[in-house]
Amino acid sequence: MSQNALPGFRDFYPAEMSERNHIVRAWREVARRYAFSEYDGPPLESLDLYTRKSGDEIVSQLYTFEDKGGRLVALRPEMTPTFARMVAARANALRKPVRWFSIPQLFRYERQQKGRLREHFQLNADIVGEADVTADAELLALAVDIMKELGLASSDVRARVSDRRLLQALLLHAGVPEAQLGVAYGAVDRMDREKRGDAEERLAAAGVPADAIRFLFELARPMTADALRAEYGGHPALQAHVALLDRYFAHLEALGVADWVQLDLSIVRGLAYYTGIVFELFDRRGEFRAICGGGRYDSLLDALGGVDEPALGFGMGDVVLGELLRARKLMPAAAPALDYWVAADDEALLPSVMSLAAALRTGGHSVEYALRPQKLGRQLKSAAAAGAVRAVILSATESANGRATVRTLADGSERVVALAQLRATPGGYGVVRGGDGFADVR
Amino acid sequence: MSQNALPGFRDFYPAEMSERNHIVRAWREVARRYAFSEYDGPPLESLDLYTRKSGDEIVSQLYTFEDKGGRLVALRPEMTPTFARMVAARANALRKPVRWFSIPQLFRYERQQKGRLREHFQLNADIVGEADVTADAELLALAVDIMKELGLASSDVRARVSDRRLLQALLLHAGVPEAQLGVAYGAVDRMDREKRGDAEERLAAAGVPADAIRFLFELARPMTADALRAEYGGHPALQAHVALLDRYFAHLEALGVADWVQLDLSIVRGLAYYTGIVFELFDRRGEFRAICGGGRYDSLLDALGGVDEPALGFGMGDVVLGELLRARKLMPAAAPALDYWVAADDEALLPSVMSLAAALRTGGHSVEYALRPQKLGRQLKSAAAAGAVRAVILSATESANGRATVRTLADGSERVVALAQLRATPGGYGVVRGGDGFADVR
Numbered sequence: 001m002s003q004n005a006l007p008g009f010r011d012f013y014p015a016e017m018s019e020r021n022h023i024v025r026a027w028r029e030v031a032r033r034y035a036f037s038e039y040d041g042p043p044l045e046s047l048d049l050y051t052r053k054s055g056d057e058i059v060s061q062l063y064t065f066e067d068k069g070g071r072l073v074a075l076r077p078e079m080t081p082t083f084a085r086m087v088a089a090r091a092n093a094l095r096k097p098v099r100w101f102s103i104p105q106l107f108r109y110e111r112q113q114k115g116r117l118r119e120h121f122q123l124n125a126d127i128v129g130e131a132d133v134t135a136d137a138e139l140l141a142l143a144v145d146i147m148k149e150l151g152l153a154s155s156d157v158r159a160r161v162s163d164r165r166l167l168q169a170l171l172l173h174a175g176v177p178e179a180q181l182g183v184a185y186g187a188v189d190r191m192d193r194e195k196r197g198d199a200e201e202r203l204a205a206a207g208v209p210a211d212a213i214r215f216l217f218e219l220a221r222p223m224t225a226d227a228l229r230a231e232y233g234g235h236p237a238l239q240a241h242v243a244l245l246d247r248y249f250a251h252l253e254a255l256g257v258a259d260w261v262q263l264d265l266s267i268v269r270g271l272a273y274y275t276g277i278v279f280e281l282f283d284r285r286g287e288f289r290a291i292c293g294g295g296r297y298d299s300l301l302d303a304l305g306g307v308d309e310p311a312l313g314f315g316m317g318d319v320v321l322g323e324l325l326r327a328r329k330l331m332p333a334a335a336p337a338l339d340y341w342v343a344a345d346d347e348a349l350l351p352s353v354m355s356l357a358a359a360l361r362t363g364g365h366s367v368e369y370a371l372r373p374q375k376l377g378r379q380l381k382s383a384a385a386a387g388a389v390r391a392v393i394l395s396a397t398e399s400a401n402g403r404a405t406v407r408t409l410a411d412g413s414e415r416v417v418a419l420a421q422l423r424a425t426p427g428g429y430g431v432v433r434g435g436d437g438f439a440d441v442r
Numbered sequence: 443m444s445q446n447a448l449p450g451f452r453d454f455y456p457a458e459m460s461e462r463n464h465i466v467r468a469w470r471e472v473a474r475r476y477a478f479s480e481y482d483g484p485p486l487e488s489l490d491l492y493t494r495k496s497g498d499e500i501v502s503q504l505y506t507f508e509d510k511g512g513r514l515v516a517l518r519p520e521m522t523p524t525f526a527r528m529v530a531a532r533a534n535a536l537r538k539p540v541r542w543f544s545i546p547q548l549f550r551y552e553r554q555q556k557g558r559l560r561e562h563f564q565l566n567a568d569i570v571g572e573a574d575v576t577a578d579a580e581l582l583a584l585a586v587d588i589m590k591e592l593g594l595a596s597s598d599v600r601a602r603v604s605d606r607r608l609l610q611a612l613l614l615h616a617g618v619p620e621a622q623l624g625v626a627y628g629a630v631d632r633m634d635r636e637k638r639g640d641a642e643e644r645l646a647a648a649g650v651p652a653d654a655i656r657f658l659f660e661l662a663r664p665m666t667a668d669a670l671r672a673e674y675g676g677h678p679a680l681q682a683h684v685a686l687l688d689r690y691f692a693h694l695e696a697l698g699v700a701d702w703v704q705l706d707l708s709i710v711r712g713l714a715y716y717t718g719i720v721f722e723l724f725d726r727r728g729e730f731r732a733i734c735g736g737g738r739y740d741s742l743l744d745a746l747g748g749v750d751e752p753a754l755g756f757g758m759g760d761v762v763l764g765e766l767l768r769a770r771k772l773m774p775a776a777a778p779a780l781d782y783w784v785a786a787d788d789e790a791l792l793p794s795v796m797s798l799a800a801a802l803r804t805g806g807h808s809v810e811y812a813l814r815p816q817k818l819g820r821q822l823k824s825a826a827a828a829g830a831v832r833a834v835i836l837s838a839t840e841s842a843n844g845r846a847t848v849r850t851l852a853d854g855s856e857r858v859v860a861l862a863q864l865r866a867t868p869g870g871y872g873v874v875r876g877g878d879g880f881a882d883v884r
Binding site: 003004005006007009010011012013014017018020021032033034035037038039040041042043044045046060063065066067068069071073075085086088089090095097099100105107109119127130132134135137138141145250251253254255256305337338350351352354355357358359361362364365366367368371372385386 | 480502515527537796814827
């Protein structure tokens with residue numbers, strides 16, 4: 001039997017699972033603070049749910065098959081179609097704005113490349129029912145606050161934002177013919193992966209005037225909102241878009257995340273998909289792929305599920321985020337999982353060991369003990385190997401007097417305490433740290 | 443587009459997700475107290491991982507297909523084969539006993555029946571590397587403590603236990619020929635779903651003597667460990683098995699779960715699989731299918747992954763458990779998710795609203811506010827609809843004085859507090875309850 005998972009799939013041993021849970025906990029915690037409610041859908045859906053959004057080309061990238069009932073089905077490659085389906089099914093009953101998040105595992109059959117995975121976990125956060133840029137600011141602040149929660153700073157991560165409506169107005173203003181907007185977006189999108197000459201040739205061949213081409217390459221660079229306003233804020237065809245972006249940046253300032261954000265009109269993202277402000281989060285050193293991407297997709301819910309509501313959302317995967325946290329030494333080592341190891345110097349004390357373990361667990365502590373008779377020294381070695389914070393040592397003599405020794409493993413310090421008090425120790429969720437408040441009865 | 447999930451698959455809207463998370467939280471919390479470490483594997487595995495354990499018959503119940511690389515793959519129908527594969531791959535490096543748990547979503551293509559699902563979530567908890575019944579007791583105590591954590595009592599749920607080794611010895615002792623043990627196990631297993639006459643006929647035809655058949659039907663009824671000991675404890679071929687079960691019950695007593703447990707030799711479970719103590723948890727009224735099932739499978743890891751280690755484990759699904767909790771009124775309603783709604787009586791205060799929301803979120807609180815300009819009354823209605831515990835009301839006059847009104851929505855009581863104090867309010871993870879310690883500055 002193969003001892004390996006399928007190519008592109010991960011096994012999460014406890015150490016890797018602890019890292020995954022660290023990220024997932026941050027996602028859940030910050031989403032909770034932003035009053036987003038968690039939902040989930042099936043990992044298997046009808047194939048047409050995906051082709052309807054992305055066309056038939058997507059089939060080549062999916063895990064898709066015919067089930068035993070003759071249905072064409074696919075493992076979910078993204079969450080938005082399921083989200084749209086679920087919102088559409090209850091569109092009228094849902095309180096607006098809908099603020100939902102989910103943490104699905106997603107699947108793509110990508111041609112195998114080094115380190116390229118065929119599954120990942122992805123936080124999806126979406127808002128439905130609000131057209132104003134307040135919602136756009138709220139959504140980006142959520143993404144940025146997740147970075148903060150994980151210990152990243154604005155010197156580590158940058159959010160680049162653009163606005164599809166503004167970009168379109170600027171390109172038209174510069175003389176790009178309406179019919180050539182698609183070609184122009186493509187050139188903007190590929191600007192950092194393509195030779196300028198190649199793009200210029202293609203744009204010229206498509207009929208984009210030379211002036212407009214020059215403008216396009218000047219435009220698609222990081223700039224400040226102030227520079228944008230100074231240059232275009234007075235132009236009738238542009239000022240409404242500039243004012244909207246101004247309000248957006250003011251909201252980001254009020255929400256405390258403006259330091260993280262950079263206007264960058266070269267951020268285009270899915271052409272057939274996004275309709276307004278779009279954004280991506282990157283590590284500032286440029287070592288990794290995008291951490292997160294999203295934006296406003298006001299027409300998509302209508303196309304997918306027949307619900308004519310404005311909407312916006314983002315996806316943030318666990319893989320790049322994990323790489324970045326490890327590179328910045330921000331991924332905590334698996335915490336010692338154990339509050340107490342209960343040991344005894346006499347095999348006959350096993351019932352007392354078990355009974356004390358049960359009492360400590362009832363108090364919320366995590367507890368382990370040797371499942372087979374072992375010498376005390378061996379038990380204490382196991383306690384250390386398990387990462388226990390404290391060992392409780394029962395001995396035949398102390399036990400008869402209703403007492404036990406509590407040893408703190410980090411420094412070897414010991415105290416004798418009343419068993420009754422130990423049994424009643426209230427626990428928290430998590431490892432006991434610092435003083436335990438036991439009275440020393442020696 | 444269909445607005446439905448595939449047949450047998452569930453959509454988890456926030457209300458259902460909250461119920462699922464309630465169960466998952468209890469699973470994780472109790473597993474943590476028992477010092478089990480979480481792991482996970484891929485939801486898609488090679489088909490042969492499953493046929494190796496269960497034979498080719500299982501293929502008809504699987505979601506299985508050929509992937510684009512020509513591999514026969516299947517959505518995981520159970521976790522044990524993945525667990526065995528992962529343990530085998532690192533068998534020598536792992537600290538023993540291995541105490542691991544996982545919460546996979548599992549998939550079976552069952553013929554569609556009313557209410558029958560094709561997916562569920564299942565807690566899997568396993569111990570590897572300990573042959574003694576201490577481990578069996580520890581494992582069952584974990585399952586029972588999950589019941590307690592969820593608010594169930596021993597009057598709600600019963601654990602029925604048996605021992606395959608004892609049952610075999612008893613059947614041999616009663617005169618069942620060794621070659622007919624399989625037929626006898628089958629009759630025991632089906633005892634409560636089959637007419638006694640039919641079973642007797644089949645057993646007799648297979649060559650089981652009439653005395654042994656009578657014995658078999660007397661045996662497979664709930665009995666006490668005391669009665670077992672009194673009747674068989676002195677018999678040379680049986681006493682070792684009886685003594686083992688006695689120690690098991692004594693351990694369950696020490697672990698504080700003996701009240702929940704009933705010896706019941708009619709519990710057989712997977713014949714080709716279990717080798718020792720087996721158990722199932724049922725609701726005592728008998729309204730639902732089994733909540734949980736498991737036991738000792740000392741040969742399976744060797745057969746599956748080439749690791750000759752004793753092992754035991756159980757699976758506990760979310761579906762029956764959820765039905766039981768709802769029936770016993772123990773499933774909590776989705777908790778109010780919101781600590782604060784920030785409102786204002788003037789549209790111009792939006793930056794202050796956002797800034798206060800950001801400060802409260804930094805303190806760990808969950809916060810929402812209106813994303814579009816609304817009259818104050820409307821905002822407070824939204825706050826109530828969102829289940830907010832408190833509303834903070836900013837007004838143009840109070841705001842200028844650095845103050846805000848905090849209204850507790852449950853009783854409408856209000857206090858005026860300093861904005862600076864409010865911004866610095868430390869939060870917990872979760873909803874603020876009880877007094878908040880604000881100084882009233884009015």
